[in-house]
């Protein structure tokens with residue numbers, strides 16, 4: 165027995181599933197680095213607390229951005245940190261090295277995949293298998309991926325949106341878009357800068373999205389005060405933002421997601437389209453929690469849309485379930 169691990173190396177959050185325990189780590193994919201020494205000062209929750217509040221010698225890095233690895237060294241350090249953190253779950257088990265199934269954003273190149281693989285090995289893994297994100301999301305959402313029936317999953321993460329049609333254990337057709345929750349936050353920041361001459365931080369923009377955001381018909385009359393820096397005076401100030409404004413700012417990134425869903429449906433073989441019509445499209449990832457996202461996709465595709473249970477955990481749960489079939493992954497790796 166060993167503490168085998170399933171890891172969702174997400175753009176926004178990194179989750180670790182320990183076999184027999186479930187998800188034991190769920191922290192933001194953020195690293196704080198001392199710019200003078202290059203040392204890692206904090207990782208995950210600790211680093212996230214520092215966002216926007218760091219002194220000159222500390223910089224906050226999001227190692228994965230837009231679904232790709234923006235900074236390999238800090239990705240590697242983050243992976244190492246979290247794999248080591250799971251050591252305490254090995255108590256009572258024979259202390260062997262873990263086998264690791266890791267899920268990376270689909271924009272990652274073969275070279276980067278190899279580098280992630282090697283970095284997990286260096287962090288103490290015995291064997292490492294890299295799986296595709298939409299497959300893990302669908303398994304984690306309990307879709308019947310191994311059956312001869314078409315299932316469609318839309319995983320809306322921080323950096324990417326992955327849309328895939330699956331059947332008989334594999335991906336039949338898929339598309340990946342480098343737009344997810346982060347692009348929505350950026351759109352809110354851009355809108356407020358332009359309309360109110362106000363600079364706000366990423367966390368404030370994300371909070372406005374949580375509180376006022378909607379993909380379809382905003383709730384009229386809701387508003388929230390946001391603090392930022394007035395670009396004209398340079399002074400801190402507070403502005404009231406309405407739900408209609410947040411709705412307007414989210415239109416572009418949200419419509420791009422709808423388009424990619426439609427394009428994937430167009431490429432779907434007719435038999436599988438019929439299955440998807442009957443069983444619906446399943447949304448996973450944190451972005452699926454944007455208010456009325458299901459309603460919008462339903463209206464645009466005329467197909468029922470459901471959100472998976474615990475959408476933020478689907479990919480990690482999927483990699484965890486894959487640990488039970490590690491022999492299949494081993495055979496697939498050998499045949500490559």
Ligand SMILES: Nc1ncnc2c1ncn2[C@@H]1O[C@H](COP(=O)(O)OP(=O)(O)OP(=O)(O)O)[C@@H](O)[C@H]1O
Nearest residue numbers: 174175176177321322323324345449450451453454
């Ligand atoms: N209630 C909510 N409403 C809108 N967006 C939300 C909500 N909860 C979380 N999100 C967004 O979900 C995103 C994070 O989702 P998730 O953890 O699935 O991404 P990830 O797996 O790290 O990213 P990727 O799949 O791109 O690598 C963030 O952009 C966050 O703002």
